[in-house]
Amino acid sequence: MARFATTVTSTSDAATVYSYLADFSNIVDWDPGVLDASLVSGESAQAGAVYRLLVPFGPRRIWLDYHVLSAKPPTEKSAGSISLRAENRDFVSLDLITVRPAASGSEVTYDAELQLAGVRRLFDPLLRLAFQVIGRRAESGLVAAMADPARIRG
Numbered sequence: 001m002a003r004f005a006t007t008v009t010s011t012s013d014a015a016t017v018y019s020y021l022a023d024f025s026n027i028v029d030w031d032p033g034v035l036d037a038s039l040v041s042g043e044s045a046q047a048g049a050v051y052r053l054l055v056p057f058g059p060r061r062i063w064l065d066y067h068v069l070s071a072k073p074p075t076e077k078s079a080g081s082i083s084l085r086a087e088n089r090d091f092v093s094l095d096l097i098t099v100r101p102a103a104s105g106s107e108v109t110y111d112a113e114l115q116l117a118g119v120r121r122l123f124d125p126l127l128r129l130a131f132q133v134i135g136r137r138a139e140s141g142l143v144a145a146m147a148d149p150a151r152i153r154g
Contacts, residue, residue, distance in 0.1 A: 001124060004135025005111040010146035012153075014074040014106035018099040020145075020152045021108065022071055022082045024051040029151070030141035033134050035061065045082065047071050057090065064088065066095070074099050074106075091116050108146060110138075 010017050020026055022045035028037040035054040042049030049068040054061055064086040074080030079100040086093040091114055098109040112135065116124060145151055 001113055001115040002130075002132075003111070003113045004132060004138075005109065006135065006139045006142070007107060007109045008139070008143050008146050009102065009105060009107050010149075010152070011105040012146070012149045014080065014099050014101040016149075016152055017106045017108060017146065018074050018080045018082075019045065021097050021099065022073075022080075024049075024053075024066055024068070024082075024084060027051075027053065030145040031138040032141055033138060040065070042068070045071055051084075053086075062088065062090075064093065066093075074101060076101060089117060108142070110142060 023039075025037045025039050025044070028034045033055055035056070037051060037053045040050050040052045045068070047068050047070050049071075051066045051068075053064045053066060055064060056062075066084045066086045069083040069085055071082045072080050079098050081096060081098045083097075084093075084095045093115075094113045096109075096111045098111075100107045100109075
């Protein structure tokens with residue numbers, strides 16, 4: 001299993017940041033590893049919603065359907081979170097986004113796990129290394145997005 005977690009800050013309030021990130025189609029705006037993203041069923045940022053993402057996977061491009069497992073907006077005093085899961089014959093991806101109010105805006109923790117399926121698990125050591133590179137690129141994009149209040153507000 002590969003895992004990448006990061007925490008970044010934003011001067012925007014937690015509710016605004018949560019709205020931006022919980023609409024998972026916005027991932028295409030900040031994660032260079034996502035080529036396309038759209039809501040395909042359900043209500044945006046709600047449990048039960050499904051987002052379809054196009055991502056590179058080795059030499060291929062694959063479509064992944066991310067299902068929103070839970071979605072809880074933040075309050076003025078407590079964190080909000082959204083959890084998502086995608087699964088295909090190659091792997092299972094679990095993503096947890098947590099948005100906390102902070103004194104000068106908000107704090108975002110993005111925690112992603114990727115687990116290869118079946119005999120592909122033999123390649124976990126290589127996946128762990130690759131996932132760190134992929135994660136750092138996404139982190140850079142997330143930092144840039146969180147630093148631009150106009151971008152987050154749309």
